[in-house]
Amino acid sequence: MRRLGxxxxxxxxxxxxxxxxxxxxxxxxxxxxxxxxxxxRHFGDRETLIAEVARQGARRFMDALVSARPHVGPGLEAVERVCAQLFTIPDALTLMFADNPIITDDSFAEAAPERQGEADGEPSADAAGFDTSTPGERDPLEAVIGRGQADGSIAPDLPVEWAAMYVFLTIGSGHLFDVSSRSGRRDPGNRALALDLTIRAVRKTLSAT
Structure with missing residues (x-):
C-alpha cells in the first residue's frame, strides 16, 4: 500500500x-x-472526496488560465495560449465535459477564494486580466476576446459571449476527440493533433484577417 498525503x-x-x-x-x-x-479517514465519504476533486479541478483550470498569460500580446495569440494550457489538464477537462460533470460552476465558486492566496511572485488572477474574487463577475475568455477585438486581432463583429462559448466548446471537442481516440492508451501524438486542430479552428473563426 502507498502512503499519500x-x-x-x-x-x-x-x-x-x-x-x-x-x-x-x-x-x-x-x-x-x-x-x-x-x-x-481523510474524506469520510465519497461525496466529500468528489467535492475535493471538483475544487482541485477548478483550481487547476484557473491556474492554467493564469499560466497562459492572457494579458500578454495580441488577444488572438492569448486565446491560443489558453487553448494550449488547458490541454495540459486532461483529467480536469474530462470531468468538466462529461455527461454528468463533476467540475461545475459551483466548483469554481468554491475554488475562487482559494485562488486569491497566491504565492509571492505568482501573477494574481486580476493581474492576468480577469477577476476571480466574484464568481461569474467577469469571464476570462470574454475579457481576452474583448481585448483582441480592441487590438484588431479578433474580428470585431463577433459577439464576445458567443466567441467565448465557441472557444470553450472547441477546447472540449478537441479534448474529447483525443480521449475517444486513445482506446485506453494516452498517445502524445494524438493529443498534439487534437490541440493543433483546436487552435486552427479557433484561429480561423476568431481571426480578424
Missing part, C-alpha cells in the same frame, strides 16, 4: 474518476493503491 490522494482520485466517474471508494482506493480506510 491528502492533496496527492485527491489528484490521483481525479485521474481515476476521469476514467470512471462512477468509481466507488473501494475502486478508487484499489486504483490508487491505498487502503480504503485511508480514503475514509
Amino acid at each position: 491528502k492533496d496527492a490522494l485527491v489528484a490521483e482520485a481525479m485521474s481515476v474518476l476521469a476514467e470512471n466517474s462512477r468509481a466507488s471508494m473501494i475502486e478508487i482506493a484499489n486504483e490508487i493503491g491505498v487502503g480504503r480506510t485511508t480514503l475514509y
Whole structure:
C-alpha cells in the first residue's frame, strides 16, 4: 500500500474518476493503491472526496488560465495560449465535459477564494486580466476576446459571449476527440493533433484577417 498525503490522494482520485466517474471508494482506493480506510479517514465519504476533486479541478483550470498569460500580446495569440494550457489538464477537462460533470460552476465558486492566496511572485488572477474574487463577475475568455477585438486581432463583429462559448466548446471537442481516440492508451501524438486542430479552428473563426 502507498502512503499519500491528502492533496496527492485527491489528484490521483481525479485521474481515476476521469476514467470512471462512477468509481466507488473501494475502486478508487484499489486504483490508487491505498487502503480504503485511508480514503475514509481523510474524506469520510465519497461525496466529500468528489467535492475535493471538483475544487482541485477548478483550481487547476484557473491556474492554467493564469499560466497562459492572457494579458500578454495580441488577444488572438492569448486565446491560443489558453487553448494550449488547458490541454495540459486532461483529467480536469474530462470531468468538466462529461455527461454528468463533476467540475461545475459551483466548483469554481468554491475554488475562487482559494485562488486569491497566491504565492509571492505568482501573477494574481486580476493581474492576468480577469477577476476571480466574484464568481461569474467577469469571464476570462470574454475579457481576452474583448481585448483582441480592441487590438484588431479578433474580428470585431463577433459577439464576445458567443466567441467565448465557441472557444470553450472547441477546447472540449478537441479534448474529447483525443480521449475517444486513445482506446485506453494516452498517445502524445494524438493529443498534439487534437490541440493543433483546436487552435486552427479557433484561429480561423476568431481571426480578424
